[in-house]
Amino acid sequence: MPVLLLLALSPPLAARSPDHAGNVSTIGAITVTYDAPIWEAALQTDKATYVPGEPVAMKLTLTNRSAFPVTLHFPTNCEAFYRVAAADGSLVYDARSQSTCHAVHTERTWQPNQTVTYHWTWTQVNDAGQQVPVPGDYRMRGFMDSVEEVPEPERSITIEP
Numbered sequence: 001m002p003v004l005l006l007l008a009l010s011p012p013l014a015a016r017s018p019d020h021a022g023n024v025s026t027i028g029a030i031t032v033t034y035d036a037p038i039w040e041a042a043l044q045t046d047k048a049t050y051v052p053g054e055p056v057a058m059k060l061t062l063t064n065r066s067a068f069p070v071t072l073h074f075p076t077n078c079e080a081f082y083r084v085a086a087a088d089g090s091l092v093y094d095a096r097s098q099s100t101c102h103a104v105h106t107e108r109t110w111q112p113n114q115t116v117t118y119h120w121t122w123t124q125v126n127d128a129g130q131q132v133p134v135p136g137d138y139r140m141r142g143f144m145d146s147v148e149e150v151p152e153p154e155r156s157i158t159i160e161p
Helices: none
Strands: 004-006 013-016 028-030 039-045 056-064 070-073 078-086 091-094 107-110 115-122 136-144 154-159
Touching (some): 056 078, 056 107
Antiparallel strands (some): 004 013, 013 028, 056 115
């Protein structure tokens, strides 16, 4: 049986339903409330300036600051990864394409105030395995490979001789 929705710009939502004889029901209303998850995300490196070839240690932390559990769904087996871009914004290194991601099956649930931490080390190479240009400024960004939107924190570093 079809339902006719009478939409308004503000709650509540209202609907009517006709029967087979053409009689229309009274208007039924419902108020819908959506509480968006509140995420706190940070990407840290062990320092801000590196010499060529020195490993760059990174830490991505993701905390659920919501008052309720939040589940993220992953369409691939990659849960978290990072990317490195040059100062001009061009992609230098994509850890996901290098199979350097934290694996998960299909989903993960964060309880209120729960923090999950991911650790990586970038060896200052590009996707072809070559040392990136020096001197240079680089921007790391942490990603969750989830269907849901999650913050993508950034951290900048400098590599100089």
